[in-house]
Amino acid sequence: MNDILDLNSYIIGHVLFGDIVPYLTPFSLALVITIVVFTIFLALSKPELRSVTRFGEDVVRTTTVGKKEAKFRRFMTILCGVALIGVVTTGDIFNFTLFVSLVGITNVGIFAVVKDTHVLDAAFQYGLVMMICSLPLFGGVALILAKTGTLSLGVLAGIPGNPVLNVGRMLLLVGAVGEGALAPFFATKVEMIRAKGAPYINMMHLSSLMVFTRLIEILFIVG
Amino acid sequence: MALNDTVVPALVPQIFINFYPIAIVVAIVVAVIGFTGLVLEKNDFQKILIVQIPILAMYMIVSAVGTDLAEALILPGMVVSLAELLAVSEILISREITRREKEGEPLRVLNFEYEPINMEVLKTAIPVTCIVSVIYGVILTGFTGGAVAGAGILIYLFAGRTKGFSNEFWEEMAGISGVAWVFWLLGFLIYFIAPQYWLVALFMSGGGIIIKVALKLGLLGILGREEYNR
Numbered sequence: 001m002n003d004i005l006d007l008n009s010y011i012i013g014h015v016l017f018g019d020i021v022p023y024l025t026p027f028s029l030a031l032v033i034t035i036v037v038f039t040i041f042l043a044l045s046k047p048e049l050r051s052v053t054r055f056g057e058d059v060v061r062t063t064t065v066g067k068k069e070a071k072f073r074r075f076m077t078i079l080c081g082v083a084l085i086g087v088v089t090t091g092d093i094f095n096f097t098l099f100v101s102l103v104g105i106t107n108v109g110i111f112a113v114v115k116d117t118h119v120l121d122a123a124f125q126y127g128l129v130m131m132i133c134s135l136p137l138f139g140g141v142a143l144i145l146a147k148t149g150t151l152s153l154g155v156l157a158g159i160p161g162n163p164v165l166n167v168g169r170m171l172l173l174v175g176a177v178g179e180g181a182l183a184p185f186f187a188t189k190v191e192m193i194r195a196k197g198a199p200y201i202n203m204m205h206l207s208s209l210m211v212f213t214r215l216i217e218i219l220f221i222v223g
Numbered sequence: 224m225a226l227n228d229t230v231v232p233a234l235v236p237q238i239f240i241n242f243y244p245i246a247i248v249v250a251i252v253v254a255v256i257g258f259t260g261l262v263l264e265k266n267d268f269q270k271i272l273i274v275q276i277p278i279l280a281m282y283m284i285v286s287a288v289g290t291d292l293a294e295a296l297i298l299p300g301m302v303v304s305l306a307e308l309l310a311v312s313e314i315l316i317s318r319e320i321t322r323r324e325k326e327g328e329p330l331r332v333l334n335f336e337y338e339p340i341n342m343e344v345l346k347t348a349i350p351v352t353c354i355v356s357v358i359y360g361v362i363l364t365g366f367t368g369g370a371v372a373g374a375g376i377l378i379y380l381f382a383g384r385t386k387g388f389s390n391e392f393w394e395e396m397a398g399i400s401g402v403a404w405v406f407w408l409l410g411f412l413i414y415f416i417a418p419q420y421w422l423v424a425l426f427m428s429g430g431g432i433i434i435k436v437a438l439k440l441g442l443l444g445i446l447g448r449e450e451y452n453r
Binding site: 094098101102104105108109111112113115116117120121123124127128130131132134135138139141142143145146147148149150151 | 230243250258261270271274278280281284285287288290292293295296299300303304307308310311313315317321322
């Protein structure tokens with residue numbers, strides 16, 4: 001647990017549940033509080049009413065989001081928040097991959113009901129990237145498992161780095177970047193954010209940020 | 224990419240360890256084929272189908288490890304890829320409907336004519352496959368056996384002619400599935416409360432789960448058929 005302690009000062013609490021050991025450190029506690037507050041804020045807020053002024057016309061158009069659509073999006077947003085809490089607190093790379101995949105699926109789900117062709121197009125491209133990136137994500141985890149025989153972060157922290165482990169870490173980086181739509185693929189998310197219904201789409205920014213933060217931490221701990 | 228000898232137990236034969244790099248290389252070749260197809264393909268629907276090839280490579284890399292932890296990894300991997308596939312195809316359908324509504328193009332339902340092929344094997348192979356897989360599933364018992372037997376029932380319901388069984392029959396089967404599940408739970412309870420009766424518990428839970436899983440898959444077939452007929 002040396003690397004975990006070096007990065008996070010001390011462990012506040014952990015749940016001993018066989019191999020699966022979720023743990024909280026001051027760092028991850030701050031992230032969890034941010035996610036919980038943000039999710040509650042988004043769940044309680046009402047969908048935006050966007051006003052569009054057009055040149056050449058003397059009108060201001062207001063677009064509304066239907067009640068059913070807003071309900072579905074709110075549900076997906078809350079699910080995304082739960083998945084993010086899992087990403088931040090889990091002590092197991094295997095669970096990390098599953099939660100990151102869940103974040104990706106819920107992110108697509110937030111946009112699935114939008115009736116806008118270019119938004120759906122961007123969501124489709126993001127979905128394709130997500131499906132392709134499950135290869136490096138699970139492949140990297142399988143390589144780490146094959147080299148060390150464990151997926152628990154607590155055990156992996158004590159194993160010194162070696163070339164095969166580095167390949168696994170690299171694949172994990174590529175996979176998580178694709179699943180969470182980080183830097184090179186963020187363009188698809190930006191295109192999706194042009195959809196109406198402001199409060200819920202803010203979850204996408206938060207999910208990218210949290211997945212990225214946790215990913216860097218895990219890459220430091222492994223190896 | 225040789226494995227560290229300290230990780231692999233001594234009882235594993237050397238030939239299995241030598242297979243691992245071969246499996247990884249084959250998976251990389253499969254992934255390269257899939258990616259090439261994705262780059263060359265322009266049709267969105269075909270892209271969804273071709274994406275399954277890299278996912279196949281993912282299964283190969285994970286299953287090459289061959290431990291119980293890898294088995295635990297591959298099942299959620301399949302579920303995740305299935306969920307992503309469903310989400311992406313829903314988005315594709317939604318996009319096409321929105322686009323056609325905007326452009327005023329009517330939605331066409333494919334309605335092609337066909338002539339049923341009269342072949343002996345099409346009528347006889349399906350019940351035989353069903354019976355063989357159900358018997359093999361009963362021999363296997365447990366969750367795996369239930370899945371095998373259920374797959375047999377699923378084939379029969381999807382492709383075969385279900386003359387003998389009405390819908391009420393299958394609804395009663397759903398009730399039996401629930402009772403079998405209770406047996407499974409009771410078996411597990413006996414494990415913890417009275418470990419000396421482990422044999423009874425084993426038979427209760429093993430028999431319960433096979434009936435439960437098999438009938439669940441059969442129920443899936445019923446739902447699919449009713450959806451199709453509607």
